[in-house]
Amino acid sequence: MDYQKRQKRFWHPMSSAAAGHTAPTVVIARGDGNYVWDVEGHRMLDGVGGLWNVNVGHNRPEVKAAIARQMDELSYYQTFDGVAHPRVYDLADRLCEMFKQEDMQRVMFGSGGSDAVETALKMARQYWVAAGQPSRTKFLSLRNGYHGVHVGGTSIGGNGVYHYNHGPLLPGCVQLDTPWLYRNPWGCEDPQQLVEHCIRQLEEVIGFHGAQTIAAFVAEPVQGAGGLIVPPADYWQRVRAVLDRHGILLIADEVVTGFGRTGSMLGSRGWGVVADILCLAKGISAGYVPLGATMYNSRIAQAIEQGEGFSSVIMHGYTYSGHPLACAASLAVLDIVEAEDLPANAARVGRDLLEQLLPLKAGFETVGDVRGKGLMLALDLVTDKESRTPLDPGKGFAARVADAARRRGVLVRAIANKVVMSPPLTLTPSEADLIAHTLREALQECCRDSPSIA
Ligand SMILES: Cc1ncc(COP(=O)(O)O)c(C=O)c1O
Structure with a gap:
């Protein structure tokens, strides 16, 4: 079934309804624990926890x-x-x-x-x-x-x-x-x-x-x-x-x-x-x-x-x-x-994840700031570190980073010039490693493909 065509009937919240707007859509079919699967069967770590809300993971029997x-x-x-x-x-x-x-x-x-x-x-x-x-x-x-x-x-x-x-x-x-x-x-x-x-x-x-x-x-x-x-x-x-x-x-x-x-x-x-x-x-x-x-x-x-x-x-x-x-x-x-004392897990695993993301600031010209508290974190993308000028969201760089991460099996969210993470509070340390590692690779790919933005 061509899900991209089916977009026509449905005005997505927080999206452009302009005629001809054809941004590809990720169609999620299934979820279990901290992972979701799209309609084509690709498994992805849910680094956005649905929409900052799937705090206990998907498909919990209780x-x-x-x-x-x-x-x-x-x-x-x-x-x-x-x-x-x-x-x-x-x-x-x-x-x-x-x-x-x-x-x-x-x-x-x-x-x-x-x-x-x-x-x-x-x-x-x-x-x-x-x-x-x-x-x-x-x-x-x-x-x-x-x-x-x-x-x-x-x-x-x-x-x-x-x-x-x-x-x-x-x-x-x-x-x-x-x-x-x-x-x-x-x-x-x-x-x-x-x-x-x-x-x-x-x-x-x-x-x-x-x-x-x-x-x-x-x-x-x-x-x-x-x-x-x-x-x-x-x-x-x-x-x-x-x-x-x-x-x-x-x-x-x-x-x-x-x-x-x-x-x-x-x-x-x-x-x-x-x-x-x-x-x-x-x-x-x-x-x-x-x-x-x-x-x-x-x-x-x-x-x-x-x-x-x-x-x-x-x-x-x-x-x-x-x-x-x-x-x-x-x-x-x-x-x-x-x-499961999920607030404590969010504090612990969030601290680890932030520590792993912080070096991206030194590693990439386009990463102006990395910040977060618990399991809500973001990369702030800039055109110039000195002036902290936000990257123009219209250029779609943050969306490309999110897309590159998705292709590697991790869902994160692009909001304007930010790449945002809000995974389930059940996130494990090894899943935090996976998010950090994947974001580094995604940034490398996007900076290589768009050197003028980076
Ligand atoms: C801080 C805050 N308040 C209110 C809302 C609105 O919640 P809802 O989308 O469930 O209406 C949101 C949604 O993201 C939010 O982040």
């Missing part, structure tokens, strides 16, 4: 059995007012137990990360209505941030390409500079000074808008899709201190970082910070059934539950809020995450 058991028992029921099913309560209890050190008291469910973020933004506003400060409606977030594709998440997102075709977006969304050592507007290479710049800017922005107009600051503990940006170690604690002084909520978008990817159960926990609201998805069900969750601490829970009049009424939720199959899958996935 997860399939849990889904099948649930399917036999009850495949669907809703959870709106006055109706529920046992699994949604099981998962709500489990998540509150997992994140009790963050004082998480309540949870709402959706079908993915965009739902989780949209829910967080709406409920943050409801919190302020219930708390008697309804003028707090604005959101602060970071450039390069990615928070999904619903209108709220798009509006707070810090990358213009998601805005261009879909405006006008939500008013009152203000982006601050990202604490990014490799590229920042201050040309600053010292982590301590960079944090000072960012904190000064945060204070200035709050001063300009007035804290009484700001609902929340929203950010990813490590930025994923925006370029794999790891902030200096004390950035989050310093931000939290400023927000506390101004009464502003902290929303941690843990859609990628949640459940172990950065080497701790939450990315924010890894930075020693406690958020008021957590956005969770991806690793919560590891790709087996779509699921997202938004969690609230006691400050939010109490204010809304004790809110006057209509401010305690939650007029938000989805047909698939707390889908039984998703809850059953999640409970089985979380068993694996805890039993």
Whole structure:
């Protein structure tokens, strides 16, 4: 069957629909453990973990059995007012137990990360209505941030390409500079000074808008899709201190970082910070059934539950809020995450992989930076190391590197001028070696074929 022709009917997310656009597509037919097979039978190490989400590997019998058991028992029921099913309560209890050190008291469910973020933004506003400060409606977030594709998440997102075709977006969304050592507007290479710049800017922005107009600051503990940006170690604690002084909520978008990817159960926990609201998805069900969750601490829970009049009424939720199959899958996935201590494995194997990738910087003119935390890592490709000018994504070099790696049996992902890795958290040390070794060969091939770019 010619799968390339079948593309015609289907608009791929995040791709060009231009007539004549004929980028070849990798069609994945099967997965098992940390590997997938394409329709032609080629076996590939899944270095992207689906889409930062297949954290426990493919085809896990425990997860399939849990889904099948649930399917036999009850495949669907809703959870709106006055109706529920046992699994949604099981998962709500489990998540509150997992994140009790963050004082998480309540949870709402959706079908993915965009739902989780949209829910967080709406409920943050409801919190302020219930708390008697309804003028707090604005959101602060970071450039390069990615928070999904619903209108709220798009509006707070810090990358213009998601805005261009879909405006006008939500008013009152203000982006601050990202604490990014490799590229920042201050040309600053010292982590301590960079944090000072960012904190000064945060204070200035709050001063300009007035804290009484700001609902929340929203950010990813490590930025994923925006370029794999790891902030200096004390950035989050310093931000939290400023927000506390101004009464502003902290929303941690843990859609990628949640459940172990950065080497701790939450990315924010890894930075020693406690958020008021957590956005969770991806690793919560590891790709087996779509699921997202938004969690609230006691400050939010109490204010809304004790809110006057209509401010305690939650007029938000989805047909698939707390889908039984998703809850059953999640409970089985979380068993694996805890039993196999996958956050610790991500920290250990991620550190090894980063150490093996770092020499690529010295070895290739085009590799400007190599960075990562846990099992989220990236190569940042440049035309000139001195100026750190990003390689023009239009030239397709990063995509060619990813393609060369794929032909050698390792899937990685090209995002603009980055080559990104986010393998299952079950990755073994020898599989990490394979990723590093394959990327070196892929770079060698592409630099040999395109010496002018390299
Ligand atoms: C940090 C972050 N937030 C939100 C989302 C949106 O999640 P979804 O694609 O499941 O809607 C993503 C997706 O990659 C993400 O990386």
